Amino acid sequence: xxxxxxxxxxxxxxxxxxxxxxxxxxxxxxxxxxxxTTADNRKARIGVAIGDRILDLAAxxxxxxxxxxxxxxxxxxxxxxxxxxxxxxxxWQALRAQLSALLGADNxxxxxxxxxxxRVLTAQADATMLLPVQIxxxxxxxxxxxxxxxxxxxxRDPANALxxxxxxxxxxxxxxxxxxxxxxxxxxRPLGQYKLPDQPRPSFGPCRKLDFELETGLIVGVGNxxxxxxxxxxxQRHIFGMVLLNDWSARDIQAWEYVxxxxxxxxxxxxxxxxWVVTMDALEPFRVAGPVQEPEPLPYLRHAGAxxxxxxxxxxxxxxxxxxxxxxxxVICRTNxxxxxxxxxxxLAHHTISGCNTLPGxxxxxxxxxxxxxxxxGSLLEISWNGKNPLTLSGGVQRTFLEDGDTLTLSGWAQGDxxxxxxxxxxxxxxxxxxxxxxxxx
Numbered sequence: 001x002x003x004x005x006x007x008x009x010x011x012x013x014x015x016x017x018x019x020x021x022x023x024x025x026x027x028x029x030x031x032x033x034x035x036x037t038t039a040d041n042r043k044a045r046i047g048v049a050i051g052d053r054i055l056d057l058a059a060x061x062x063x064x065x066x067x068x069x070x071x072x073x074x075x076x077x078x079x080x081x082x083x084x085x086x087x088x089x090x091x092w093q094a095l096r097a098q099l100s101a102l103l104g105a106d107n108x109x110x111x112x113x114x115x116x117x118x119r120v121l122t123a124q125a126d127a128t129m130l131l132p133v134q135i136x137x138x139x140x141x142x143x144x145x146x147x148x149x150x151x152x153x154x155x156r157d158p159a160n161a162l163x164x165x166x167x168x169x170x171x172x173x174x175x176x177x178x179x180x181x182x183x184x185x186x187x188x189r190p191l192g193q194y195k196l197p198d199q200p201r202p203s204f205g206p207c208r209k210l211d212f213e214l215e216t217g218l219i220v221g222v223g224n225x226x227x228x229x230x231x232x233x234x235x236q237r238h239i240f241g242m243v244l245l246n247d248w249s250a251r252d253i254q255a256w257e258y259v260x261x262x263x264x265x266x267x268x269x270x271x272x273x274x275x276w277v278v279t280m281d282a283l284e285p286f287r288v289a290g291p292v293q294e295p296e297p298l299p300y301l302r303h304a305g306a307x308x309x310x311x312x313x314x315x316x317x318x319x320x321x322x323x324x325x326x327x328x329x330x331v332i333c334r335t336n337x338x339x340x341x342x343x344x345x346x347x348l349a350h351h352t353i354s355g356c357n358t359l360p361g362x363x364x365x366x367x368x369x370x371x372x373x374x375x376x377x378g379s380l381l382e383i384s385w386n387g388k389n390p391l392t393l394s395g396g397v398q399r400t401f402l403e404d405g406d407t408l409t410l411s412g413w414a415q416g417d418x419x420x421x422x423x424x425x426x427x428x429x430x431x432x433x434x435x436x437x438x439x440x441x442x
Contacts, residue, residue, distance in 0.1 A: 005029065005100040005281070011418045013105040016121075018051030025413060025422025026050055028103050031096060032241070032276035032423075033081055035130040038122055044079035044130055049276050049424070050103055052124050059120045065110065066098050080134045081277065085221035085240045085360045092221070092240065096281055129275035131182050132243075133219055133361035138177040138271065139351060140215075140247055140365040141170050143342035145291070147370035150382045167295060170342040170350045172367075175247075176268040180363060183274050183426045187248055189404060189433040190269040194252035202256055206433035209251035209387070210402040213368040214315050214378035214410060216337055217245035218344050219277055220362040227355040232303035235345035236280065238358070242309075244274040244410045244426035245365050251381055251401065273363070274410070274426040282421050286310045286414040288338050300353055301346050311337035313369060313412045315378070319397045320405025320430075329409060330393045332383060335369055335376040337412070404432045 005012075005028075013020050014028040026032065026049040036054060037044050045058035057076035060066050068075055068084075068091055075084050085092075102110050110116060142148060145162070148171075152161030165171065181187075189210055193202040221240025224230050230238055247267065254266030287306035296302065313336060318329035342350075347364060370378040377383045380401050383391050387400040402408070410426035 005031075005096055012100070014050060014103045015105050015107070015111040016051045016053055016103065018053070019103075020051075022418055023420060024051060025420065025424055026276075027419045027421075028100060029416065029419050030278065030282050030421045031099055031103075032278045032282065033084075033132060034276045035079055035081065035132045036127040037130065038127050043077075046076040046078060046081060046084065047122075047127075048099060049124065054122050054124055054127055055099070055103070056120045056122060063116060063119065065102065065116070065120075066095065068095060079130065080361065081132050081240075082134050082360045085133070085219070088222050089237050092279065093281055096279065129182055129184075131180065131273075132275060132277050133363070135177040135180050135361050135363045136359045137362045138175040138180055138365070139172050139363070140175045140267070140367065141172040141342065141347050142166075142367040143170055143340050143347065144367055144370050144378070145341040146339070146372055146376075147368040147378060147382065150370060150377065154381075154386055167293075168297070169301065170347045172347070172351070173262045175271065175365070177363065179268055180271045180273060183272060183424070183428070185270075185272065185428065186431045187270040187272070187428045188431045190250050190253065190265065191433050192250060192253035192265045193256055195256040207250035207253055208401070209381075210430060211249045211251050211380045212315065212402065212408045213247040213249055214313060214333060214335070214370075215245040215247055215368060216311065216313075216366045216412070217243045217273055218348070218364045218366075219243065220348075220358045220364070221360055223358040223360055223362070224352055226357040228357075229300075229352040229355060230348050230358070232301065232307075232345045232349045235348045238348060239280050239344060240360075241277040241279040242283065242423075243277055244412050244423045245363075246272040246408060246410055246426055246428055247365055247368075248272065248428070249379070249381075251386075270428070271365070272426055272428045274423050276424045278421060278423055283309050283311075283414055285416065286421070290343055291339065291341055293341065297346070300349060303343070303345055307343040307345050308338045308340060309414065311412050311414050313337060313378075313410070316409040316411070317393065317399065318407040318409070319393055319399065320403055321397055328394070329407070332391060332393075333376060333378055335371040335378060337366070337369055339371060340366060340369065402430050404430050406430050
């Protein structure tokens with residue numbers, strides 16, 4: 001996309017100075033959407049991140065400074081983005097153009113109106129972020145060839161790491177939407193059954209192999225009717241944007257329960273997403289071709305061109321034994337979303353080929369994103385090779401899996417020339433299991 005909302009020449013600038021810093025996640029080229037409250041206004045509403053500020057779209061709409069085609073009443077005076085997303089991509093793009101113009105360095109409409117600025121701008125530091133969408137359905141895919149190969153090699157034969165169906169279709173399972181939480185929400189260690197190798201029957205108690213999974217998530221903007229699949233060619237019209245996603249995993253519980261129907265309690269206890277939804281229009285300049293798919297997919301999964309996105313990803317681990325002021329968190333993974341085998345369009349096409357309908361706000365996880373080298377593995381299961389190779393952190397602290405008090409931070413950005421399209425942080429801290437003593441067999 002080559003329009004005024006993206007980097008052309010010269011570089012687009014905002015009159016909000018913090019948005020012009022080269023490593024700022026939220027320059028004027030980004031304009032991601034989120035839901036928030038403030039101490040002086042507890043009503044949940046929709047805003048856009050710009051620099052270190054939030055542009056309050058509900059207040060801007062009330063003041064008549066923005067207008068949406070085809071609407072009779074306010075859209076952003078709402079706790080979720082669902083109603084706005086359902087309006088479709090032409091409306092999304094029209095609003096993006098309006099906001100880009102209002103925030104442009106040479107536009108005096110908002111820049112020189114002190115009273116309106118006071119009404120519609122708030123510091124991100126003063127806001128409480130909420131889940132940006134009402135999530136009716138959550139699906140988690142398994143689309144990184146490197147991750148699937150690592151897991152297959154670990155638990156099966158390395159020569160046959162990928163099952164025969166993996167190269168033919170995007171593998172996925174239906175997750176639990178009710179336990180998707182916003183960044184910063186603490187996560188209690190789950191309880192469940194796990195089978196120790198030397199025991200004839202399972203044990204019950206707190207998970208012993210708690211893990212993270214580095215993922216992204218796509219947000220459905222416009223759904224499809226029951227019985228009418230979405231094609232790969234049309235998928236872009238249905239995807240509103242992306243978030244970072246940590247699909248916390250209880251590896252020992254999962255190993256015991258997943259046969260024959262797949263993950264259940266090992267995944268249902270929590271999934272963390274970042275608060276800002278970065279639109280596909282903001283990510284358009286960073287589209288790249290994906291890896292060659294061999295064998296060639298069946299016709300309904302084929303699409304040519306640049307359908308992947310160049311997004312750099314990092315994971316930091318702050319161990320419980322280390323004070324945040326004493327030492328920085330360690331980077332334990334660096335990888336890139338561009339290497340995923342199955343694209344978002346293919347995921348959506350496969351998800352709906354049966355006639356399954358989707359709704360605005362539906363969330364679809366990419367699956368763990370891993371690279372080929374150990375420092376690009378997107379889970380501790382891979383980094384420690386199921387506990388055989390402990391990870392050594394700053395000060396000699398070691399981890400095979402997560403311990404109570406550990407904090408994980410996911411970050412991601414698409415790097416432009418003099419600016420970046422960032423996602424903000426996706427953060428979660430592990431708390432001890434709840435009521436373990438009441439339930440554990442003695």
